[in-house]
Amino acid sequence: MKIARIEAFQLRWDPQDRPAAGSAFLRVWTDDGLCGLGEASPMQGGIASLGILTRDIAPAVIGADPLDHAVIQDRLLHRLVKLGPEGALTGALAALDIALWDLKGKYLSQPVYKLLGGAWRTALPFYSSIGGNGARSVDEVLRVVEQRLRDQPAAIKIRFDNDRSMLDNDIAGDLAKARAVRKLVGPDFPLAFDANNGFSLSGAMRVGRALEELGYWWFEEPVQHYHVRQLGELARRLDITVSAGEQSYTLSAVAELIDAGVRMVQPDIIKMGGITGLQRCVALALAHGVELVPHQTQPTIGHQANMHVAAAQLHATKPCELNDPSPRMHAVFTDPPVPKDGLFHLPDTPGLGLSMVETEVAQRQVALAA
Ligand code: CA
Numbered sequence: 001m002k003i004a005r006i007e008a009f010q011l012r013w014d015p016q017d018r019p020a021a022g023s024a025f026l027r028v029w030t031d032d033g034l035c036g037l038g039e040a041s042p043m044q045g046g047i048a049s050l051g052i053l054t055r056d057i058a059p060a061v062i063g064a065d066p067l068d069h070a071v072i073q074d075r076l077l078h079r080l081v082k083l084g085p086e087g088a089l090t091g092a093l094a095a096l097d098i099a100l101w102d103l104k105g106k107y108l109s110q111p112v113y114k115l116l117g118g119a120w121r122t123a124l125p126f127y128s129s130i131g132g133n134g135a136r137s138v139d140e141v142l143r144v145v146e147q148r149l150r151d152q153p154a155a156i157k158i159r160f161d162n163d164r165s166m167l168d169n170d171i172a173g174d175l176a177k178a179r180a181v182r183k184l185v186g187p188d189f190p191l192a193f194d195a196n197n198g199f200s201l202s203g204a205m206r207v208g209r210a211l212e213e214l215g216y217w218w219f220e221e222p223v224q225h226y227h228v229r230q231l232g233e234l235a236r237r238l239d240i241t242v243s244a245g246e247q248s249y250t251l252s253a254v255a256e257l258i259d260a261g262v263r264m265v266q267p268d269i270i271k272m273g274g275i276t277g278l279q280r281c282v283a284l285a286l287a288h289g290v291e292l293v294p295h296q297t298q299p300t301i302g303h304q305a306n307m308h309v310a311a312a313q314l315h316a317t318k319p320c321e322l323n324d325p326s327p328r329m330h331a332v333f334t335d336p337p338v339p340k341d342g343l344f345h346l347p348d349t350p351g352l353g354l355s356m357v358e359t360e361v362a363q364r365q366v367a368l369a370a
Contacts, residue, residue: 001107003064005029008053008095010045011364013328022366023298023329024050024091027356028099030066034106037354038099039301040091041271048088049095050368056080057092066107069100070276086249090272097274098305098352105351112305112352116279116312122346124307125319126339127155127192129297132324133177134162134170134198141177142184152342154319155190155217156181160198164224168203175210182214194220201230208238218243218264218318232260246295248272251280258284264291264318269309270302271295278309286314297323300330304337304352311346320344332360 007027014021024046026038040049057076064072073093083089105112113119128148133141145156158181162169178193185191193216199207204222211219218241223230225247235242243264248254249272254265265285269278278294285292292313296306303322310316322339330336334355337344347353 001034001066001103002031003028003061003066004031006053006058006061006096006099008050008058010047010050010366010368011329011332011361012366013326015363021045022364023300024095025301026053026095026099028066028096028103030103034103036066036099036101036103036106037301037352037356038095038097038102038274039270039298039305040095041087041268042298043087043091046091047368049091052080052083052089052092053095054368056083057096061096066100066103069097069104072100073097073274073276086253087271090249091270094270094272094274094277097276098269098301101275101305102351102354109350111346111348111350112275112308113311113346116275116308119311119346120314121316122311122348123343124310124316124346125154125343126322127157127190127319128153129157129159129194129321129323131159131161133158134160134174136177138177138180142180145181145184148325149185151322151325151339153322154342155192156185157192157194157220157321159194159196161196162198164197167198167200169198171199171203171207174198175207178211178214178216182216187215190217192216192218192220195222197221197224199223201227201233204230204234205237208234208240208242212238212240216240220244220266221246228256228260231257231262235261235263241291243291243293246271251277251284254281254284258288258290262290264293266293266295268295269306270298275305275309278306282309282313291315291317293318294321296321299323299326299328300333300336301352301354304346304354307337307344307346308352332356332364
């Protein structure tokens with residue numbers, strides 16, 4: 001089996017939508033006609049990663065054996081490192097790795113979780129990840145939370161998504177929302193607070209103490225992601241679990257968070273490493289007794305790839321992330337992941353267990369500048 005062709009493309013979430021709002025997908029075809037599906041981080045439409053896949057990665061992998069995916073990834077990371085080992089390049093390599101695992105599963109007629117060593121669970125609980133709460137009123141936050149509770153999530157995370165260039169913008173307002181949500185869901189329902197890098201160290205301490213009083217489960221990215229030592233300091237000083245890692249693009253970066261004191265890390269399968277990279281993070285976290293709870297906000301390929309890893313993970317201590325609901329891209333797949341009674345059920349079909357609808361792909365594909 002050899003890689004014959006790779007196709008990196010952006011699909012609009014809505015056929016009429018502006019091109020910037022889309023998913024960055026990859027299809028890898030083999031000489032015997034198998035097709036593997038991958039996805040890169042859609043930041044800025046994923047255009048930078050798609051360009052690297054088309055211009056730099058495709059010529060290097062045509063003719064390669066998909067089963068050599070780990071060697072391919074490490075070779076290309078080192079060869080292309082000066083394109084920037086954080087972000088666009090790692091997103092591109094993640095898409096490639098996921099597609100090659102999908103191919104491996106199809107070639108061997110096994111679901112990916114079997115190839116990872118087997119599943120501890122194939123019915124996976126999820127938490128609703130609700131963005132944009134910084135801009136909402138308390139009442140608007142409550143209405144959105146009520147709506148999402150109908151999906152039967154195992155937990156809810158409220159994200160604030162404030163302007164990252166402004167710190168401690170409205171601590172009193174943020175806490176009023178956190179308090180109101182706690183009151184709405186009752187004392188026992190699991191809640192998480194995602195600051196999206198919005199606080200100073202002292203602001204984060206203040207918020208963290210309040211969240212402890214309110215019984216929140218974890219406190220995500222309280223300060224800027226690049227303040228690794230501050231994240232560690234907060235994790236050591238606060239009782240609430242402090243988490244970070246969605247902006248860590250290498251195994252070493254995740255190790256630095258752990259070294260600093262962070263005890264819950266959140267690497268993202270489509271931003272760094274793909275399935276191979278996330279598996280390495282799982283091992284690193286396991287060795288240090290640290291929780292690994294992946295960040296993952298894309299609803300189809302990224303979500304499904306992430307769930308295969310979560311299925312095979314020994315300690316999956318928190319539910320899988322399910323981002324703001326949107327049927328975006330679901331029409332593009334014959335069998336998109338959709339929860340039933342509060343659980344995602346992983347299929348036992350070969351590979352990731354997803355297939356694309358060609359007419360939808362054609363209708364939504366965005367022409368990228370050469
Ligand atoms: Ca986050």
